[in-house]
Amino acid sequence: MSDTSHTAYFGDAEYTFRFTSELIFELERKTGAGIGQLCTRVFANAFTHTDLLETIRLSLVGGGVAPKRADELIATYAVGRPLIEIQPLAIAILEARWLGKPKHEAARG
Numbered sequence: 153m154s155d156t157s158h159t160a161y162f163g164d165a166e167y168t169f170r171f172t173s174e175l176i177f178e179l180e181r182k183t184g185a186g187i188g189q190l191c192t193r194v195f196a197n198a199f200t201h202t203d204l205l206e207t208i209r210l211s212l213v214g215g216g217v218a219p220k221r222a223d224e225l226i227a228t229y230a231v232g233r234p235l236i237e238i239q240p241l242a243i244a245i246l247e248a249r250w251l252g253k254p255k256h257e258a259a260r261g
Contacts, residue, residue, distance in 0.1 A: 154252030157215065158245050162208070163229030168215035169245045175214045176249075182206045191246050194239070205230055207242040 157170040171179070176187050183190055183203050193199045194207065205226055212222040230238050
């Protein structure tokens with residue numbers, strides 16, 4: 153099975169971002185869009201603020217961060233930040249789930 157996680161520095165530390173199927177269902181519910189439509193919106197700069205915030209928040213939970221802590225991280229490091237700072241992270245998270253890690257990256261961990 154392909155690794156669909158993404159690891160990146162966010163706010164105060166490096167975190168793993170991961171979507172399980174259950175969290176994709178929750179993301180679809182929160183954003184009102186299917187995962188394909190959501191990816192299209194985010195990749196094409198036609199996203200809502202909620203698309204970005206919920207992508208990051210829910211994938212933090214999927215990566216092992218407690219839900220309350222994920223909420224705190226989003227409130228502190230995403231809500232008031234320029235969109236150009238948080239969109240690339242949301243794109244990377246969604247790309248990892250959509251495409252999996254490139255073989256050379258997955259081999260490194």
